[in-house]
Amino acid sequence: MRTIIEPFRIKSVEPLRQTTAEEREQYLGAAGYNLFLIDARHILIDLLTDSGTSAMSTEQWAAVMRGDESYAGSESFFRLKRAVDELTGFRHMVPTHQGRAAERILFTVMCKPGHLVPSNTHFDTTRANIEFTGAQAVDLPIPEAADTQARLDFKGNMDVAALGELIRREGRERIPLIMLTVTNNSGGGQPVSMANIAAVKEVAAFHGVPLYLDACRFAENAWLIRQREAGYAAWTPKKIAQKMFSYADGCTFSAKKDAFANIGGFLCSNDDRIAQQETNLLILTEGFPTYGGLAGRDLDAIAVGLDEVLDPDYLRYRIVSTAYLGRHIADAGVPIVEPPGGHAIYIDAARMLPHIPPQQFPGQALAVELYRHAGIRSVEIGSLMFGDAARHELLRLAIPRRVYTQSHIDYVVEAILEVNQRKNEIRGLEIVEQPPFLRHFSARFRPV
Ligand code: F0G
Numbered sequence: 001m002r003t004i005i006e007p008f009r010i011k012s013v014e015p016l017r018q019t020t021a022e023e024r025e026q027y028l029g030a031a032g033y034n035l036f037l038i039d040a041r042h043i044l045i046d047l048l049t050d051s052g053t054s055a056m057s058t059e060q061w062a063a064v065m066r067g068d069e070s071y072a073g074s075e076s077f078f079r080l081k082r083a084v085d086e087l088t089g090f091r092h093m094v095p096t097h098q099g100r101a102a103e104r105i106l107f108t109v110m111c112k113p114g115h116l117v118p119s120n121t122h123f124d125t126t127r128a129n130i131e132f133t134g135a136q137a138v139d140l141p142i143p144e145a146a147d148t149q150a151r152l153d154f155k156g157n158m159d160v161a162a163l164g165e166l167i168r169r170e171g172r173e174r175i176p177l178i179m180l181t182v183t184n185n186s187g188g189g190q191p192v193s194m195a196n197i198a199a200v201k202e203v204a205a206f207h208g209v210p211l212y213l214d215a216c217r218f219a220e221n222a223w224l225i226r227q228r229e230a231g232y233a234a235w236t237p238k239k240i241a242q243k244m245f246s247y248a249d250g251c252t253f254s255a256k257k258d259a260f261a262n263i264g265g266f267l268c269s270n271d272d273r274i275a276q277q278e279t280n281l282l283i284l285t286e287g288f289p290t291y292g293g294l295a296g297r298d299l300d301a302i303a304v305g306l307d308e309v310l311d312p313d314y315l316r317y318r319i320v321s322t323a324y325l326g327r328h329i330a331d332a333g334v335p336i337v338e339p340p341g342g343h344a345i346y347i348d349a350a351r352m353l354p355h356i357p358p359q360q361f362p363g364q365a366l367a368v369e370l371y372r373h374a375g376i377r378s379v380e381i382g383s384l385m386f387g388d389a390a391r392h393e394l395l396r397l398a399i400p401r402r403v404y405t406q407s408h409i410d411y412v413v414e415a416i417l418e419v420n421q422r423k424n425e426i427r428g429l430e431i432v433e434q435p436p437f438l439r440h441f442s443a444r445f446r447p448v
Contacts, residue, residue, distance in 0.1 A: 076299040076300045322342060363394055367380050
């Protein structure tokens, strides 16, 4: 059989609510044209994020019931620890309430003003947490990634030559760590090859700088390595993932993505001294080191999720279903970041709406239009999110894991193609008010 199906059936359902065009116009006005400020009950299909929005499995819900809520040394912690140890091999692991809590602890321990932290491309919370310590986040994607239309297998890779050059120019003592984000979310959900991870590790090891993975989509990255990189076709996703982690000295992890959990994360390290400092800091804000800001039941859900996500049937379906959305809109003329990656499709809004300049946020304008037209929520990843550091003006359609069926995605395709038909009428936006950082969450706009 050639048809690839959702490798699950549905046991519990949630109703979706329709809204009228007039209602949506009213909600948009009240929210200042910021889709983060629209109530979820007024959204029909929510592609804002794939984070914390997964459908948990029956095994995960069963694990929730097994959760041990002991304050210290809970069984749930040891189940999670075993799962993380087996997957990553790192010496130390502390749970955190989500990925950015792990980032804040890591960067508070490792970064000082004047430091530089290179990455293939930092995610917004990673960048913000680095810059909050006074250090600077530096993106070093491969130059080919600048062309959204280039169809490269591993467009998420880091520019290894630029990394070596940066370390030599700025001095090793200014670089406390190197990060690799797998998959590269801000760079279009594109995978990083095993060869690139190995090459980055070689440079890192040469200069004695630790390498950390921002690993929240490690399984999708592993599957794309299996499909696209020579030599891995016969490997299990788990073995590929283990090899990816083997090059790193630690990782930050948001369990809200590939671990199918609705909340959670962890921080790993091989360095005993760093791990001790991290644990001290963890206790200040996250809690005792065996629960780290989570309930025991959450730790159990993550432990099961880490195993389930490496199922080849799931990963095959996951990557095919993302490509399904991408191909159906791109082949009908909507410019996307090519090729489709792991968790999301990114429309190149600058290319689709050349009449809207970056200062008027073409990605946000498109997000607003898609909601107005069909009740679909998506997110801008461009000048609004990253300011001057933005490399592209993108609209991200993130696909929650195991949540929507193919007919939901067909609806999204139809809506996007209809909006594309009258794209010349879409107007830009200007900011009316904004906070000092992470402005995309709460800024308010008006149509230009
Ligand atoms: N790193 C990457 C690559 C991410 O995509 C995210 C979150 C984080 C770190 C932070 O994790 O949310 O658990 O604190 N990304 C979500 C998104 C929010 O929509 O892409 P968190």
